[in-house]
Amino acid sequence: MRAGYRRKILVVLVMTVVAVVTGPFGTFFDLTILERAYYWPVALVFITVPMIALTELTLYRLPGNLHPILRIAIGAFIAGPIGATALLVLDTMVRHAEFTPYNLGFRWVFVTLIGFGVGVFEGYLRPMYHAAPEPQPDADKTTSKPAEPEPPLFVRNLEPELGTELISITTQDHYLDVVTSNGAGRILKRMSDALAELNGYPGMQIHRSHWVALHAVERVEKDGRKCQVVLKNGTTLPVSRPNVPVLTEALEKR
Structure with missing residues (x-):
């Protein structure tokens, strides 16, 4: 539950x-x-x-x-x-x-x-x-570590124990199955609304039903006209053909 x-x-x-x-x-x-x-x-x-x-x-x-x-x-x-x-x-x-x-x-x-x-x-x-970011220390007190980027607005939908490091988002009827580095959860939301709330989080929608974080992609596999990504957690997700070159370029720049 x-x-x-x-x-x-x-x-x-x-x-x-x-x-x-x-x-x-x-x-x-x-x-x-x-x-x-x-x-x-x-x-x-x-x-x-x-x-x-x-x-x-x-x-x-x-x-x-x-x-x-x-x-x-x-x-x-x-x-x-x-x-x-x-x-x-x-x-x-x-x-x-x-x-x-x-x-x-x-x-x-x-x-x-x-x-x-x-x-x-x-x-x-x-x-x-x-979802509120942790207060950052004053610049004149410490310069040893750069400030952490503010988490995307989307993470306010998640339970706190799931954290803010996203791995993948998959549509399931009217719900989204969200996987993070801490676990997985399901929320009632549209993929279009989720994309609007990701606020530039480094990732992309690779298929009409799937979004992945770029850092979570282990490799891209091609089999004829089919293409899929293998994530670092072992999950395999399909990539639609128009998104293959966009994904390849994004992975080269990460």
């Missing part, structure tokens, strides 16, 4: 425990602790699952010219009615609430705001923090 999903599950579990104990939104007085012990797990599952799915979908699938926060807001707004309906149905069964447009709308706003806040933190602020 990816670390990102493990973290999301942990967050939902913590929220559930806190909600059961504290009884927010009147549930402390309306329900006993045993009733809250099944009310909040059910409510949070129906709220968080569609919210996470839709905010991630809109964040990575809507046009890149829309600000990420706006994309998250659209996903939270779309997911709001799903969680709101589930919450109101649960309230009619447990808390004797009435199924009215007002009650549905109130919960829609509540679910959307909560989902938007969590989505901004998880999908925008936290990745930016992990």
Whole structure:
């Protein structure tokens, strides 16, 4: 299981425990602790699952010219009615609430705001923090080592433990399989958006489904009209014919 999903599950579990104990939104007085012990797990599952799915979908699938926060807001707004309906149905069964447009709308706003806040933190602020470059020492304090280049914007999509040294990126349906020197991970993103975020990282798209870092290429193999690269980690990837001379030139200059 990816670390990102493990973290999301942990967050939902913590929220559930806190909600059961504290009884927010009147549930402390309306329900006993045993009733809250099944009310909040059910409510949070129906709220968080569609919210996470839709905010991630809109964040990575809507046009890149829309600000990420706006994309998250659209996903939270779309997911709001799903969680709101589930919450109101649960309230009619447990808390004797009435199924009215007002009650549905109130919960829609509540679910959307909560989902938007969590989505901004998880999908925008936290990745930016992990992608931020380490502060460089002052020039007058040390001259022994040149400053490390700033990592590309693309690495903010990766889990911190994967590092910033890219090896290859491969499309897999709507996902990208990303390999680094520390391991591999899968993210929901288009190859075109990934290329735009690589910010001049020394590599190239060798095939419509594959991008490689130049430093990771061990050799180029040709078999008739077919061509492929062998990476230093042993992976073999195809090279489309128009990219063969471009790749050859790039490898000579690295």
